[in-house]
Amino acid sequence: MKVERKSSEMLYQFDFRPYQRPFNRALSTHHGQWNVREGIILRLTHETGRIGWGEIAPIPWFGSETLKQAWDFCQQLPAKITVTDIFSIPPELPACQFGFESACVWGDGENIPTTKSQLPFSHLLPSGETVLQLWQIPWHQGSRTFKWKIGVASIEEELKVFRQLIQSLPTSAKLRLDANGGLTQKEAHQWLRVTDSARIVEFLEQPLPPAQFDTMLEMSTQYSTPIALDESVATLNQLEDCYQRGWRGIYIIKAAIAGSPRRLRQFCQQHEIDVVFSSVLESAIARQSALQLAAELSNPKRAVGFGVNHWFNEDDETWLKHLWNNL
Numbered sequence: 001m002k003v004e005r006k007s008s009e010m011l012y013q014f015d016f017r018p019y020q021r022p023f024n025r026a027l028s029t030h031h032g033q034w035n036v037r038e039g040i041i042l043r044l045t046h047e048t049g050r051i052g053w054g055e056i057a058p059i060p061w062f063g064s065e066t067l068k069q070a071w072d073f074c075q076q077l078p079a080k081i082t083v084t085d086i087f088s089i090p091p092e093l094p095a096c097q098f099g100f101e102s103a104c105v106w107g108d109g110e111n112i113p114t115t116k117s118q119l120p121f122s123h124l125l126p127s128g129e130t131v132l133q134l135w136q137i138p139w140h141q142g143s144r145t146f147k148w149k150i151g152v153a154s155i156e157e158e159l160k161v162f163r164q165l166i167q168s169l170p171t172s173a174k175l176r177l178d179a180n181g182g183l184t185q186k187e188a189h190q191w192l193r194v195t196d197s198a199r200i201v202e203f204l205e206q207p208l209p210p211a212q213f214d215t216m217l218e219m220s221t222q223y224s225t226p227i228a229l230d231e232s233v234a235t236l237n238q239l240e241d242c243y244q245r246g247w248r249g250i251y252i253i254k255a256a257i258a259g260s261p262r263r264l265r266q267f268c269q270q271h272e273i274d275v276v277f278s279s280v281l282e283s284a285i286a287r288q289s290a291l292q293l294a295a296e297l298s299n300p301k302r303a304v305g306f307g308v309n310h311w312f313n314e315d316d317e318t319w320l321k322h323l324w325n326n327l
């Protein structure tokens, strides 16, 4: 990446580390089994000594760059970089754009950021029938919105579990169903008829693959259960495209893979859209930056999709300190 730099620009010392962080159980979705969150932690040290942390947490099967592409990009950068370098990262590297731009928000020094958020979180439950036992604990811990993955087992099996689940969930609970694009059109209609009568489902997330946008747009006018696009709007370019093509339903925004936070902020402030910010199972570094954007831009009437810490064994701070100080 050759960039015209102004000679007077401030230089930042750039350090980065790869990481692999296993989940305590496989995250099963229609995309398959996800066992390990891999990414890159980066640190920018300003000439004044101030430090900014960033995280590159790709999800290539959602449309972001791969970890290797992000790593190769980091490796080809000089040890000292400028803000011009950062704001010149191409949109084909959205997770890098997010990671580097977020690192330009200066922390209080050496401390690795921790996430404090006032926003209500949606709790990500595992797919399958274990959900019937697992929702009670987060409920008693205060969660009122839950997300359950469908499109993994057969629709017959999942409808059976769904009917048992909604029998046991308190009426004040909200349930989100996420198919990760794994339903057929017939199955999506079947689910939407069921969710319309069940009335506990807040939205059905990505029922069909992104290529079937027109069908989902039509579907969104036929049922009372809202449809949310996730994989269809994974990057800023896709987000703008779906808006231009008429989507006025819910947008799930995974800030850490969407691209430039500055460009994302501009888009969300320019358009009155129903946005739900969602985690990419990142660490506290990317989560802090994503939650800051969510506090500004996410629909305040909806929980944000960050109830995911239970997918890891170790708390963030311990893990991050170990990663950075002991390599």
Ligand SMILES: O=C(O)CCC(=O)C1=CC=C[C@@H](O)[C@@H]1C(=O)O
Binding pocket: 027, 029, 059, 122, 123, 124, 147, 178, 180, 230, 277, 278, 279, 280, 281, 304, 305, 306, 307, 308
């Ligand atoms: O959005 C949430 O509630 C939690 C995050 C979440 O569900 C996901 C994160 C990353 C990849 C996916 O498996 C999944 C999703 O599809 O939204």
Ligand SMILES: [Mg+2]
Binding pocket: 178, 180, 205, 206, 230, 231, 252
């Ligand atoms: Mg999703």
